[in-house]
Amino acid sequence: MFVLDDLLFRPFVGIIDALHTIALDELYDVEALEDDLKENQLLYELGERSEAAYQRRKAELEAELETARDVHERLASGRVEVKR
Amino acid sequence: MTNRYVYGIVDGETIEFETDAVAGAECVYTISHRRLGAVVSDIDTTDPEDTDEDAQRHDDVLREIMDYDGGTTVVPMQFGMAFEGDRELKNVLRGARPAFRRAMTDIEGRFELGLKLVREDDTAVDREAIEADIEDRLEPIAAQSVENDLFSDRLVLNRSYLVGRDERETFDDAVADFEADHDELMVRYTGPFAPYSFVDVKIGAQ
Numbered sequence: 001m002f003v004l005d006d007l008l009f010r011p012f013v014g015i016i017d018a019l020h021t022i023a024l025d026e027l028y029d030v031e032a033l034e035d036d037l038k039e040n041q042l043l044y045e046l047g048e049r050s051e052a053a054y055q056r057r058k059a060e061l062e063a064e065l066e067t068a069r070d071v072h073e074r075l076a077s078g079r080v081e082v083k084r
Numbered sequence: 085m086t087n088r089y090v091y092g093i094v095d096g097e098t099i100e101f102e103t104d105a106v107a108g109a110e111c112v113y114t115i116s117h118r119r120l121g122a123v124v125s126d127i128d129t130t131d132p133e134d135t136d137e138d139a140q141r142h143d144d145v146l147r148e149i150m151d152y153d154g155g156t157t158v159v160p161m162q163f164g165m166a167f168e169g170d171r172e173l174k175n176v177l178r179g180a181r182p183a184f185r186r187a188m189t190d191i192e193g194r195f196e197l198g199l200k201l202v203r204e205d206d207t208a209v210d211r212e213a214i215e216a217d218i219e220d221r222l223e224p225i226a227a228q229s230v231e232n233d234l235f236s237d238r239l240v241l242n243r244s245y246l247v248g249r250d251e252r253e254t255f256d257d258a259v260a261d262f263e264a265d266h267d268e269l270m271v272r273y274t275g276p277f278a279p280y281s282f283v284d285v286k287i288g289a290q
Binding site for chain 1: 238272
């Protein structure tokens with residue numbers, strides 16, 4: 001019975017893994033974070049954002065970017081486990 | 085510190101000056117191979133950390149090279165190119181010699197200027213008309229231009245221009261005239277920079 005379950009459900013598990021990977025990709029969008037960093041810099045240079053606001057936002061974005069890059073590195077190396 | 089951090093490649097000239105260089109170095113100098121010179125400073129790693137401060141120093145040193153001796157043509161390297169020693173660096177100068185020579189011919193006597201046009205928040209603008217206006221005013225003066233990434237919704241235009249030293253004033257005036265005619269836009273005009281956007285020489289650091 002266990003073998004039959006395994007054979008029946010394996011394709012669906014594969015799809016769930018793929019969907020999970022896509023979701024992680026979108027949640028940790030490195031390119032979007034890099035764009036946000038550039039926009040933050042631009043608005044500061046144009047005088048629309050104060051130095052304090054610029055530095056605060058920069059620190060937030062850099063931390064998010066580090067996390068995102070780490071997640072992508074793990075995804076690429078297959079070290080991210082999908083827990084069910 | 086036996087590794088060499090590379091800023092750019094020049095035509096055989098011996099460049100040496102004291103400055104605030106990448107990773108705390110205080111002097112840049114040239115390592116030459118058959119009339120091609122790599123402008124370098126000493127560094128204790130081949131994998132320098134990409135900090136804002138050092139990225140700024142990299143740009144500043146390139147600007148100093150461009151101003152050196154009344155104007156020097158330099159093929160700029162991107163931030164982070166460091167080599168284990170002179171032999172590895174000379175091998176690169178030997179291998180990429182034709183590409184460096186071509187790049188030098190393309191950018192000789194010219195530098196890069198950047199132009200970003202930003203719309204006010206929550207204000208719609210006619211992008212096509214603005215692009216056409218900029219093209220009419222600036223393209224005839226510039227030797228080349230490239231479109232850059234529109235990384236923000238508020239960016240209407242983001243271009244880099246390769247401009248001859250002799251055309252600088254004309255180009256500045258054209259940008260100022262455009263700005264005066266377009267109250268609806270914020271203009272971010274930057275440079276001169278070493279012409280990063282107009283050279284395509286890829287080398288591997290070791």
